[in-house]
Amino acid sequence: MLNASIFRVGDRVRVVQCIWGFGHVRTPKYIQNHVGEIRRVHGLYHNPESVAHGRSGLPAKMLYSVSFQQSSIWKDYSGPEIDLLYMDVFEHWLEFA
Amino acid sequence: MNKTDHEQHSPHEEVHSQKEPGYYSKLTSAMEIILLEKGIISPEQLQAAIAALDKRDYRDGAKIVAKAWTDQLFKKALLHNAINTVRQLGYTPDDDLVQLVVVENTQFVHNLIVCTLCSCYPRWLLGRPPDWYKSLNYRSRAVKNPRGILKEFGLTLPNYVEIRVVDSTADIRYMVLPKRPKDTQNWSEKDLSKLVTRNSLIGIAEPLQSTN
Numbered sequence: 248m249l250n251a252s253i254f255r256v257g258d259r260v261r262v263v264q265c266i267w268g269f270g271h272v273r274t275p276k277y278i279q280n281h282v283g284e285i286r287r288v289h290g291l292y293h294n295p296e297s298v299a300h301g302r303s304g305l306p307a308k309m310l311y312s313v314s315f316q317q318s319s320i321w322k323d324y325s326g327p328e329i330d331l332l333y334m335d336v337f338e339h340w341l342e343f344a
Numbered sequence: 345m346n347k348t349d350h351e352q353h354s355p356h357e358e359v360h361s362q363k364e365p366g367y368y369s370k371l372t373s374a375m376e377i378i379l380l381e382k383g384i385i386s387p388e389q390l391q392a393a394i395a396a397l398d399k400r401d402y403r404d405g406a407k408i409v410a411k412a413w414t415d416q417l418f419k420k421a422l423l424h425n426a427i428n429t430v431r432q433l434g435y436t437p438d439d440d441l442v443q444l445v446v447v448e449n450t451q452f453v454h455n456l457i458v459c460t461l462c463s464c465y466p467r468w469l470l471g472r473p474p475d476w477y478k479s480l481n482y483r484s485r486a487v488k489n490p491r492g493i494l495k496e497f498g499l500t501l502p503n504y505v506e507i508r509v510v511d512s513t514a515d516i517r518y519m520v521l522p523k524r525p526k527d528t529q530n531w532s533e534k535d536l537s538k539l540v541t542r543n544s545l546i547g548i549a550e551p552l553q554s555t556n
Binding site: 273274275277278287289292293295310312314317321324325326327329330331332333334335336337 | 441443445460461487488489490491492503504506507508509510511512513514515516
């Protein structure tokens with residue numbers, strides 16, 4: 248059961264906002280609090296927030312490819328609505344939207 | 345990331361590499377000197393590591409692309425599970441944890457790869473990334489204005505083409521499978537691979553055309 252992913256392809260998810268504001272994270276600020284869609288379940292990967300501090304990175308975390316509408320991220324986005332941004336986000340940074 | 349660096353760039357400045365060594369470049373040099381002086385690594389080990397990196401070249405990526413253009417089954421496998429598929433051709437990552445995903449450019453979809461956090465790139469397969477790829481200018485602008493930056497590199501895409509900017513934030517490294525150039529039906533895999541440029545594997549440009 249530990250290997251099961253919480254989210255499935257097609258699920259709408261929100262990237263949670265970083266509340267501690269320090270340390271090594273792989274979820275850029277510009278995407279926090281934005282809503283996207285799960286596109287691919289990459290599988291389990293060592294947690295970079297632990298590895299960066301010399302720890303084991305275990306338990307491994309589920310990693311997803313999430314797509315976001317460019318025009319929803321940037322208010323002044325000049326391209327068409329169909330343009331997307333894809334980002335790899337770890338499960339503990341996501342919640343159902 | 346250095347705030348002062350960021351402020352130096354005006355929004356419309358063209359992408360170029362920084363001439364003055366930056367903070368991390370100086371830090372790396374200092375680290376190299378200390379490791380050598382303390383004898384933690386030997387000069388031979390350092391040279392061997394650099395040689396190993398230099399042995400990798402985007403032309404291996406070009407060969408993979410040419411194979412995918414001519415072999416539908418291979419292409420399907422590559423898009424489904426790139427790492428296992430390229431392993432079968434003898435390309436093996438140094439680190440088992442690194443993953444590779446290949447994304448396909450078509451008539452209607454154009455992928456562009458960036459790493460906004462640092463400069464993640466499938467080095468184990470393609471060697472070093474170009475300098476502009478590592479520049480703060482490219483990294484900060486590719487996500488916000490991909491069409492503008494593509495235009496600077498000479499590629500204007502119509503609005504019906506969906507642009508997918510891929511920000512490689514984690515362990516997955518990305519390579520683009522560019523669109524096969526027109527009028528190349530009877531071309532051999534070897535000749536096709538010569539049309540594939542390093543930039544086209546990042547998605548900042550299309551491959552060379554058959555008339556080039």
